[in-house]
Amino acid sequence: MSRSAHPAGPRHGDVLPEGHYAAPPADLNALDPKVWSATVERGTADGIVSVAGLDVLTLAERFGTPAYILDEADFRARCRAWQDAFSHLDADVYYAGKAFLSRAVVRWLHEEGLSVDVCSGGELTVALSAGMPAGRIALHGNNKTRAELEYAVKSGVGHVVVDSFEELARLSWIAHEQGVRQRILLRVTVGVEAHTHEFIATAHEDQKFGFSLTGGDAAEAVRRALTLDGVELAGIHSHIGSQIFDMAGFEVAARRVVGLLAQVKAEHGVELPEIDLGGGLGIAYTSEDDPQGPQEIATALTQIVRRECAAEGLAVPRLSVEPGRAIVGPTAFTLYEVGTIKPLEGLRTYVSVDGGMSDNIRTALYDAEYSVALVSRASAAEPMLSRVVGKHCESGDIVVRDAFLPADLAPGDLLAVPATGAYCRSMASNYNHALRPPVVAVRDGQARVIVRRETEEDLLRLDMG
Numbered sequence: 001m002s003r004s005a006h007p008a009g010p011r012h013g014d015v016l017p018e019g020h021y022a023a024p025p026a027d028l029n030a031l032d033p034k035v036w037s038a039t040v041e042r043g044t045a046d047g048i049v050s051v052a053g054l055d056v057l058t059l060a061e062r063f064g065t066p067a068y069i070l071d072e073a074d075f076r077a078r079c080r081a082w083q084d085a086f087s088h089l090d091a092d093v094y095y096a097g098k099a100f101l102s103r104a105v106v107r108w109l110h111e112e113g114l115s116v117d118v119c120s121g122g123e124l125t126v127a128l129s130a131g132m133p134a135g136r137i138a139l140h141g142n143n144k145t146r147a148e149l150e151y152a153v154k155s156g157v158g159h160v161v162v163d164s165f166e167e168l169a170r171l172s173w174i175a176h177e178q179g180v181r182q183r184i185l186l187r188v189t190v191g192v193e194a195h196t197h198e199f200i201a202t203a204h205e206d207q208k209f210g211f212s213l214t215g216g217d218a219a220e221a222v223r224r225a226l227t228l229d230g231v232e233l234a235g236i237h238s239h240i241g242s243q244i245f246d247m248a249g250f251e252v253a254a255r256r257v258v259g260l261l262a263q264v265k266a267e268h269g270v271e272l273p274e275i276d277l278g279g280g281l282g283i284a285y286t287s288e289d290d291p292q293g294p295q296e297i298a299t300a301l302t303q304i305v306r307r308e309c310a311a312e313g314l315a316v317p318r319l320s321v322e323p324g325r326a327i328v329g330p331t332a333f334t335l336y337e338v339g340t341i342k343p344l345e346g347l348r349t350y351v352s353v354d355g356g357m358s359d360n361i362r363t364a365l366y367d368a369e370y371s372v373a374l375v376s377r378a379s380a381a382e383p384m385l386s387r388v389v390g391k392h393c394e395s396g397d398i399v400v401r402d403a404f405l406p407a408d409l410a411p412g413d414l415l416a417v418p419a420t421g422a423y424c425r426s427m428a429s430n431y432n433h434a435l436r437p438p439v440v441a442v443r444d445g446q447a448r449v450i451v452r453r454e455t456e457e458d459l460l461r462l463d464m465g
């Protein structure tokens with residue numbers, strides 16, 4: 001989202017300080033298809049927003065607020081788009097479960113032909129319990145516990161992405177004890193400064209993930225992996241970060257990973273058959289964001305891998321990708337009810353909703369930007385510079401930092417924040433003993449709770465008194 005360094009000046013009683021929106025959108029009732037899921041529309045007669053044919057008033061009535069409303073048809077369509085973009089290649093699409101995982105989602109992934117990447121024993125349990133074949137599961141993590149490694153090997157996961165020397169030795173021993181050879185990839189840090197928030201960039205040198213390519217750890221990890229009898233080294237993995245729009249980082253990563261394959265061939269006479277270039281493709285949170293589609297990404301990545309392999313005299317390896325956000329992010333919105341409205345003359349209006357940082361930590365954690373719309377009715381009122389905040393005891397409890405909402409907004413109105421499918425429910429907390437909201441899947445006029453709302457009994461069950 002572009003923010004103006006030169007504010008447009010006072011507007012509707014609000015002064016726009018530096019760094020805030022320059023101007024309200026032309027039509028506050030418009031829903032930009034870039035940020036809303038595919039079946040969302042505003043009724044032309046009543047102005048009420050619906051998704052999959054279900055209006056938000058009915059959804060709020062049936063399921064309460066806040067609630068994540070997930071558009072199943074859109075989710076499946078995105079899975080198919082990724083699958084189609086990569087399927088004609090020798091390629092696998094692993095959905096990154098950390099973005100949002102539930103058993104229903106795992107079944108959809110299975111039906112659509114995707115694999116899944118998990119990064120904990122808990123995620124592995126969800127994937128397995130919903131029937132994902134173990135061979136189509138990859139296990140990640142920079143500090144997998146011994147128990148998690150044992151569980152993964154015993155379950156027969158397709159591969160473990162090894163992140164450290166300690167883990168390499170540990171995993172080999174565990175697999176040896178279980179009498180198997182575990183297929184692995186080695187995660188390397190390729191030294192790319194991804195253009196994203198510092199906390200979600202993962203391929204620069206100074207961070208916790210992976211074996212450094214430039215420092216020589218990656219080559220050393222290959223040497224050790226090739227001598228260990230508990231592991232079978234299948235290839236190299238790189239993930240440069242998340243919410244990235246610029247393909248240049250992926251291209252550099254692909255080039256460096258292929259460079260390592262060439263080095264491995266030269267040193268060991270071994271051609272590793274697989275590379276995984278991770279996830280990280282950005283989505284539109286606001287109308288200003290311009291993400292690439294899976295087809296463009298598939299084309300760019302395969303071109304570069306093929307070119308580099310040809311230059312190095314290598315056979316083209318099997319390619320995997322791990323999109324999380326790009327699949328689930330745009331498919332859901334969070335539905336909130338407005339509770340209080342506090343206009344601050346000369347500043348902005350604080351609009352408090354019935355959720356907050358417990359259901360969306362991304363704004364506080366990454367300064368993430370979101371859009372928001374009044375969805376329970378249309379309004380012809382003037383735009384009002386607003387900040388949508390939650391109900392938690394923190395002034396950083398912000399859901400949407402800067403937004404224009406209609407000036408006739410009132411308690412009881414419903415707001416929806418789009419593009420909350422990824423890293424919102426999965427990073428939700430019980431702060432202030434908030435009850436984590438449900439995830440309601442909607443499709444063809446039907447709604448189904450796929451993750452139920454927490455109850456106070458859930459909270460008390462963990463409290464040993």
Ligand SMILES: Cc1ncc(COP(=O)(O)O)c(C=O)c1O
Nearest residue numbers: 096239242279280322323324325
């Ligand atoms: C190893 C790995 N793969 C895939 C992903 C998915 O990223 P995204 O949801 O941005 O596609 C992540 C998260 O950044 C990750 O750490």
Ligand SMILES: N[C@@H](CCCC[NH3+])C(=O)O
Nearest residue numbers: 098200242243362422423
């Ligand atoms: N949780 C982050 C992304 C990190 C992905 C995992 N490596 C986000 O909300 O953007």
